[in-house]
Amino acid sequence: MLSPYSGLESRSFWKTGVVEKHPLELKDLYIKKFDIGRNDWIATAGSCFAQHIANRLRLRGFQVIDAEPPPPGLDSETAKQFGFELYSARYGNVYTVRQLLQLIQECSGLRAPLIGVWEKNGRFYDALRPSVEPKGLSSPEAVAAHRSQHLSRVRSMLERTDLLVFTLGLTEAWIHLADGTVYPTAPGTIVGCYDPSSYAFKNFSYDEVLQDFLELRTLLKSIKSDIRFMLTVSPVPLTATAGREHVLAATVYSKSVLRAVAGYLAMSFPDIDYFPSYEIIAGAPARGFFYENNLRSISAVGVDVVMRTFFRQHGAAEAPFDSPPSRPDEARAPNSSVAAINALQEVFCDEVLIEAFAP
Amino acid sequence: MTKVCLIGDSHLGALKGGIEENNISEQGFEMTYFSLHTRHFPALRLRGRRIEGEADELRRELAMFSGGRDSIAIDDFDEFVIVGHGIYIGYLVDLYRDYCCDHMPGPARGRYLLSDSCFITTSQHILERSEAIGIGKMIRSITRKPITYVAAPNPGAGLAESEMPEVFPPFYPAVEFGDAEAVALLFREVCAALATAHDARVIAPIEDAAENGLFNRHEFCLLAERDTEGAPLSDRIGAMLHGNSRYGAMLARAVLDRGESP
Numbered sequence: 001m002l003s004p005y006s007g008l009e010s011r012s013f014w015k016t017g018v019v020e021k022h023p024l025e026l027k028d029l030y031i032k033k034f035d036i037g038r039n040d041w042i043a044t045a046g047s048c049f050a051q052h053i054a055n056r057l058r059l060r061g062f063q064v065i066d067a068e069p070p071p072p073g074l075d076s077e078t079a080k081q082f083g084f085e086l087y088s089a090r091y092g093n094v095y096t097v098r099q100l101l102q103l104i105q106e107c108s109g110l111r112a113p114l115i116g117v118w119e120k121n122g123r124f125y126d127a128l129r130p131s132v133e134p135k136g137l138s139s140p141e142a143v144a145a146h147r148s149q150h151l152s153r154v155r156s157m158l159e160r161t162d163l164l165v166f167t168l169g170l171t172e173a174w175i176h177l178a179d180g181t182v183y184p185t186a187p188g189t190i191v192g193c194y195d196p197s198s199y200a201f202k203n204f205s206y207d208e209v210l211q212d213f214l215e216l217r218t219l220l221k222s223i224k225s226d227i228r229f230m231l232t233v234s235p236v237p238l239t240a241t242a243g244r245e246h247v248l249a250a251t252v253y254s255k256s257v258l259r260a261v262a263g264y265l266a267m268s269f270p271d272i273d274y275f276p277s278y279e280i281i282a283g284a285p286a287r288g289f290f291y292e293n294n295l296r297s298i299s300a301v302g303v304d305v306v307m308r309t310f311f312r313q314h315g316a317a318e319a320p321f322d323s324p325p326s327r328p329d330e331a332r333a334p335n336s337s338v339a340a341i342n343a344l345q346e347v348f349c350d351e352v353l354i355e356a357f358a359p
Numbered sequence: 360m361t362k363v364c365l366i367g368d369s370h371l372g373a374l375k376g377g378i379e380e381n382n383i384s385e386q387g388f389e390m391t392y393f394s395l396h397t398r399h400f401p402a403l404r405l406r407g408r409r410i411e412g413e414a415d416e417l418r419r420e421l422a423m424f425s426g427g428r429d430s431i432a433i434d435d436f437d438e439f440v441i442v443g444h445g446i447y448i449g450y451l452v453d454l455y456r457d458y459c460c461d462h463m464p465g466p467a468r469g470r471y472l473l474s475d476s477c478f479i480t481t482s483q484h485i486l487e488r489s490e491a492i493g494i495g496k497m498i499r500s501i502t503r504k505p506i507t508y509v510a511a512p513n514p515g516a517g518l519a520e521s522e523m524p525e526v527f528p529p530f531y532p533a534v535e536f537g538d539a540e541a542v543a544l545l546f547r548e549v550c551a552a553l554a555t556a557h558d559a560r561v562i563a564p565i566e567d568a569a570e571n572g573l574f575n576r577h578e579f580c581l582l583a584e585r586d587t588e589g590a591p592l593s594d595r596i597g598a599m600l601h602g603n604s605r606y607g608a609m610l611a612r613a614v615l616d617r618g619e620s621p
Contacts, residue, residue, distance in 0.1 A: 071458050071473065073450075073485035082477050135476045142461045142474075149472050 032313040033273040040162040043088040047169025067157035083132030092129040095169040113181040118192030168258040235281035367442030377607025445489025452528035465536035512602040515580020539572030579606040
């Protein structure tokens with residue numbers, strides 16, 4: 001008897017698509033919806049896992065925008081402490097869709113947070129990205145100046161973005177009650193001060209996340225009409241929940257909502273693709289193998305498997321990992337100025353050296 | 360008698376002149392100079408408890424500029440002074456070309472705004488890679504004896520901006536836009552950070568010799584002592600970038616006069 005499942009590929013069945021496949025070799029787990037060209041400008045944002053994606057895309061020669069590159073001379077580790085080289089601009093982790101929506105609204109002049117500065121020990125921090133200046137700034141005015149520059153760079157970034165890779169991280173957030181501003185961290189955890197009359201815990205629902213993304217998409221299309229989206233869901237569990245559920249249950253809720261929204265969006269719009277990194281890392285076939293001992297951090301092997309799956313569909317799979325970025329002006333500037341100054345000094349110091357020290 | 364090992368590039372000349380003209384060596388110090396062209400310092404190595412050149416050619420050159428000594432025996436000295444070799448405010452001024460920070464009062468002029476903390480950290484990282492710090496690390500790896508780093512002087516006043524090569528760091532714009540004092544202050548903070556990081560003293564350009572924050576007064580640079588009329592521009596710029604013995608005397612006081620008996 002014929003059934004609708006007759007003739008489907010092996011990937012459609014759990015037994016042949018999963019059970020009989022090694023978890024490292026789920027080659028047909030992802031089939032791309034559209035091509036990503038080597039000339040496409042890619043912007044990345046999202047939760048921590050998006051950092052891995054950005055790095056690997058760069059190494060494979062894709063054009064990942066860096067709208068706020070670090071100054072030459074700063075090593076990569078220190079640069080990251082100042083929020084450089086993590087994403088396409090220094091916005092730090094963008095955990096929720098609402099947070100990204102508000103960032104785009106703000107750089108489009110459509111909103112301004114009532115409270116944008118948090119204080120700690122006499123130093124002032126951008127409440128919307130408190131981790132990018134580890135020592136804070138000297139005044140609220142300085143925070144405002146830095147934020148203005150940041151928003152300008154984000155706006156420029158969006159205006160040329162062909163593909164936004166966004167990793168949905170959380171549904172839980174802390175909001176300012178007066179204007180609904182979503183913050184990436186709870187007030188008082190890194191900086192700021194928790195006042196229950198001003199801030200409240202918020203756990204976004206499916207409908208809210210979906211509406212936020214639809215609004216975000218519309219807004220971005222008004223900035224760059226042909227922008228496309230690649231969505232992923234972070235497999236990194238919650239560090240903590242402020243809800244009443246156990247953190248494991250809260251994690252499953254959060255990831256389930258985000259996965260469902262991403263799935264709906266990818267099914268509904270030709271310009272939105274979903275890449276199943278979440279399934280690779282957190283899915284049952286992996287048996288937790290790709291998590292570090294803390295059951296949160298993703299191992300390098302896990303990232304490798306995720307990106308190998310991605311590059312199988314988006315080409316460049318055989319390219320060496322150390323391929324240089326294809327646009328020199330986007331590359332991390334070598335310390336050419338130091339070399340130039342050294343050369344300048346070398347030219348000039350001979351005579352003086354001989355005069356002072358030659359026998 | 361304190362045996363002082365002075366290692367440096369051409370900027371050591373000013374300090375040597377300042378010490379000799381002020382008879383510092385008669386005041387309880389015995390000075391031994393080791394000088395090499397800056398390009399050679401990365402080729403120095405630590406062998407046993409001596410610093411020497413990697414190659415015969417370099418050892419010969421070290422001997423030529425260092426009174427016949429072709430290596431530095433660390434145990435022969437009580438303290439070490441490392442002059443120039445990349446401890447230079449010009450690196451901060453070059454960073455200023457494309458970046459500004461909160462502490463600077465001048466207009467941003469399209470440059471990227473960094474926090475003071477980031478500007479200082481970046482500057483420190485650049486100077487950490489200098490030859491001077493490399494030499495200091497070699498010494499520090501085998502002894503806890505005092506090490507003093509001496510920054511190259513500020514450029515001297517006296518030449519026009521239009522005469523400078525394109526790669527010359529934007530000292531003149533920093534003065535023009537009112538940022539020179541701020542850059543000089545940031546450099547002193549970087550020097551303090553290096554001192555802490557390397558358990559050493561770091562002597563920034565002498566403030567009493569400065570003019571407009573980032574330049575040394577004409578009387579403290581070699582340009583003041585030379586007849587540069589008709590000389591090639593490179594010679595004049597070279598003289599502008601180097602301190603003279605008057606500046607060296609001020610340096611000597613900073614290096615050696617510590618308010619205590621040597």
